[in-house]
Amino acid sequence: MKPLIIVGTGLAGYTLAKEWRKRVPEGPLVLITADGGSSYSKPMLSTGYAKGKSADDLIMADEVAMADQLKAEIIQGRVVSLNPEQRQVSLEGGQILQGSDVVLALGADPFRPALGGDASSQVHSVNDLGDYRRLQAALTGVRRVTIVGGGLIGCEFAHDLRTGGYEIDLVEPAGRLLPSLLPEAASWALAGALQAHGIRLHLGQGVSAINYGDTRLQVSLSQGETLEADVVLSAVGLRPRITLAQSAGLTCQRGIQVNRYLECSRPGWYALGDCAEVEGLVLPYVLPLMAQARALAQTLAGQRTAVQYPAMPVVVKTPSCPVVVAPVAPHTEGSWEFEIEGHDVKALFHDSKQQLLGFVLMGRWAQQPAEKAALQKKLPDMLAT
Template sequence: MNPIVVVGSGMAGYTLARELRKASAEAPLLIITADDAINYSKPVLSNALSGGKLPEQIGMGDHAKMTEQLKASIMAHTQVLEIDKENKTLTLRTDAGIVTQPYAKLVLAVGASPIRIPIEGDGTSEVYAINSLIDYKTFHASLAQKKSKRVLLLGAGLIGCEFANDLLTTEHDVTVVDLAPRPLGRLLPQEVAIAFQKQLEAKGIRFELATTVKHIAHTDTGLSVTLANGQTFEVDIVLSAIGLKPNTELAHAAELAINRGIQVNQSLQTSHADIYAMGDCAEVEGHLLPYVMPLMQQARALAQTLTGNPSLVHYPAMPVSVKTPAAPLVVLPPAPHLEVTWNFEELEDGMIAKATIGDVLQGFILLGPTATKQRMALTKLVPDLLGLPA
């Protein structure tokens, strides 16, 4: 019997594998990954410094342990070159050469890759991006070698702000640069973004907004960074966190439907019947949500479908806790297509912002220790983002 093949051993791939084993102890399962197959929680990477975790302490299981734990075959350091939909086979590049692997069902859990912007200068070798434990090990090692602690963070989105907070708590001098006029500009209305920025600035994070990095050059004492607005200052290392782009190349070559991500229906099925996608690479009925809770919902539903119990993924209201203890923040943005009215309530230590249509709460933003306590109560009032048929 040909196996269920999962491409990717990140949080999506391994979470699906666990759910598959709950649904079936015997279903043949093969996981293919281009990296070393170490299991780790990717969200941990953006607060590992403040948690005192060394890179070698983040992994929760190596290739051998995961093979035993999941009762699966795992092919590490293996690249999928091609999907043959008609014959239901994969062409793989392994250490032993090119091989062909058949599948019964195929799941693409191939994640997303950091967006890079062009930067001039000989200092671009000191620009790092963290999208995996391997990336984090490289950044951590370089950071430890620096005599001073001046870090420039390129990107004031969710991950950028989390890394900025993490570096701040370990006594780094942090400057955040972004083209947007406010941090978290895609998630927060202006009123909350301003308050969020002020709270982080009060703790010591510096923002240079409405500009970007144009040039980085090595100097005798570090890196000279020139911004597009002409401002120049010195740092020791640059971390780029300007966003992620779903990895769709393999799906595109197989002529699967792609929009912002690999397009799937509520069964997580692509435009081809025996191929599915989940995690950061998947756009589910128009929703591209690179967060943990949607991933968990996807894994539970897809495991049932793959083991003979067709199931639809369900998205209840899923707030996101941003890991910025210097400015505690919970976000549940309204669906992008909704025309909502924002109402703001200022508190001594933050703000509550509610997005409504009529009397129905469609989303909310909670800033500060007092506001974030209302997370559960408000979540119950928000309709499902992706419901199940009646």
């Protein structure tokens, strides 16, 4: 009997494997991973430094424990090509595996903008345990860190490393923080809170070059300023890993395109997690991938099930000024109403029929779970039945 093959052992691959195993106790299962196969919670990567956590501390179970728990074979190796017709995957080194079905849970790559300067290759980005380990080594014994990107991951790292005692310069070209998640007034409140936490903000300018200086890296900004840094961390976004699927002829746009059943454009092939574009939506967060994993496990166990997304607010882990946001899609008709007091923000977005379509809770408002739950209930589903 051919196994179910899952390529990827991130949260998407392992959550699917666990959900499937609940429904298919004895079926053969193979997981393939280009990393070590340890199970860990990726959101912990941007909150671990202040707590003094090493990469090993973040591991919840290693690949041997996971293989045992899932009654699965876990293969460490990189998949280099796919054969959609035969439901085959080929690994570096020549091994070819054939599955009953094949699931792609390949994640996303950090976007690396082209930078000038003789030290541009020294930029870190953190998207897995190996990256975290390398960044932690680079941070040992130094003080000044420049973070490029004021989105969710950049703000979280800035806050965490500042709490851990580093001097932080946070550079965001868009001119305000969390530009794709927050309305402008809330961005400014968050900026004030991060400044009060001791983070230096450089908004509305990008990094043009990074050069070696006598003792530190010289980070040149587009408006002429130069920052000194021991370490530069880039957090300017992620790109779904689509190259493998694209080369094999599976339809891709921003991500590997799948329908509500997580089916790719060829039978027997599925995708979920950060690599997948589900009905046009690329949502690189934990809650969507869990909803996908539950639905896909049912389908793979024989009961074809469409994924449903309720409203899924995003939590930004900046503890001195926590943020919960249910973002509003660009160009949505409607308007924001704000209640702002210092860093405490409650903002609601309604359409012309007074239907709540999004909200922001920041500071003390974000620490009231009942408020969040009440608002969340009023939001429409993101993908309804």
